[in-house]
Amino acid sequence: MNVKLVSIILPTFNEKDNIISLIKTLEKEVKFKNEIIVVDDSSPDGTSDEVNKYIKRNNKRSIKVILRKKNRGLTNSLKDGIKASKGDTVAWMDADFSMPPKILNLLIKKTEEGFDIAVGSRFIKGGKIKKAGKKDSLAAIVLSRLMNFTIQFLLGRHFRDYTSGFVAAKREVFNKITLRGDYGEYFIDFIYKAFIFKFTVIELPYVCLPRRKGESKTGSNLWQYSKRGIKYIFLTFRLLYERYILKKFP
Numbered sequence: 001m002n003v004k005l006v007s008i009i010l011p012t013f014n015e016k017d018n019i020i021s022l023i024k025t026l027e028k029e030v031k032f033k034n035e036i037i038v039v040d041d042s043s044p045d046g047t048s049d050e051v052n053k054y055i056k057r058n059n060k061r062s063i064k065v066i067l068r069k070k071n072r073g074l075t076n077s078l079k080d081g082i083k084a085s086k087g088d089t090v091a092w093m094d095a096d097f098s099m100p101p102k103i104l105n106l107l108i109k110k111t112e113e114g115f116d117i118a119v120g121s122r123f124i125k126g127g128k129i130k131k132a133g134k135k136d137s138l139a140a141i142v143l144s145r146l147m148n149f150t151i152q153f154l155l156g157r158h159f160r161d162y163t164s165g166f167v168a169a170k171r172e173v174f175n176k177i178t179l180r181g182d183y184g185e186y187f188i189d190f191i192y193k194a195f196i197f198k199f200t201v202i203e204l205p206y207v208c209l210p211r212r213k214g215e216s217k218t219g220s221n222l223w224q225y226s227k228r229g230i231k232y233i234f235l236t237f238r239l240l241y242e243r244y245i246l247k248k249f250p
């Protein structure tokens with residue numbers, strides 16, 4: 001089935017220096033009719049003002065801004081984006097150029113070919129995380145790999161990038177699955193449920209680049225990364241508990 005409209009959701013917090021060039025790149029690269037939805041958590045750097053100026057100056061009807069004022073957070077922002085979206089395929093990615101817009105095209109194409117969900121993956125052949133030199137902590141990359149390996153071990157190795165956050169999915173998926181979580185752990189929940197509900201899922205490799213400008217929201221030191229990591233592992237055990245002890249899923 002042809003994709004008639006794809007909704008591209010861009011969650012932002014302090015992405016002023018990336019967002020307009022990312023939107024321009026998406027406008028150039030994405031070969032499908034699209035709407036872009038920027039979901040901004042009232043970034044102090046004025047990210048949403050930048051986007052609104054761009055929309056006004058260029059009379060862009062295909063770009064929307066959702067300016068959030070309460071219940072901050074990545075997962076809540078994505079949920080609002082999905083709610084506001086109109087596409088038959090819904091996609092999202094980070095707004096810092098770590099996820100190549102060219103790959104987004106391939107993900108959308110996979111939904112057109114019939115897959116329910118297509119995920120950009122750093123942990124299958126052809127994918128990797130590219131370091132950014134000194135500033136980027138090697139420990140953070142090792143930790144991310146280690147965590148993914150633990151999650152794979154607990155939830156199944158048929159899927160690799162449980163913390164991807166780079167995805168295109170058919171709208172029907174969201175009739176069954178509501179995102180749950182606070183930060184990046186929502187993706188573990190999303191993918192695990194996708195398999196339970198028997199949606200077809202494919203991973204495509206991509207090289208995750210260092211963010212182009214601005215600062216990381218995940219953390220800047222090992223302690224901050226570890227704190228996030230604990231939440232991810234906790235959610236993994238919660239899913240297993242809900243499935244096998246509470247028998248919550250079909």
Ligand SMILES: Nc1nc2c(ncn2[C@@H]2O[C@H](COP(=O)(O)OP(=O)(O)OP(=O)(O)O)[C@@H](O)[C@H]2O)c(=O)[nH]1
Pocket residue numbers: 010011012013014015039040041072073074077093094095096098210211215216217218219
């Ligand atoms: N709306 C919203 N977006 C957020 C929030 N936290 C992070 N983001 C966005 O979510 C995406 C991922 O955040 P990043 O800071 O890139 O996290 P990361 O990829 O682990 O860190 P980097 O190594 O810097 O790339 C980016 O587009 C952020 O702007 C939030 O609380 N609300």
Ligand SMILES: [Mg+2]
Pocket residue numbers: 094096098211
């Ligand atoms: Mg990032």
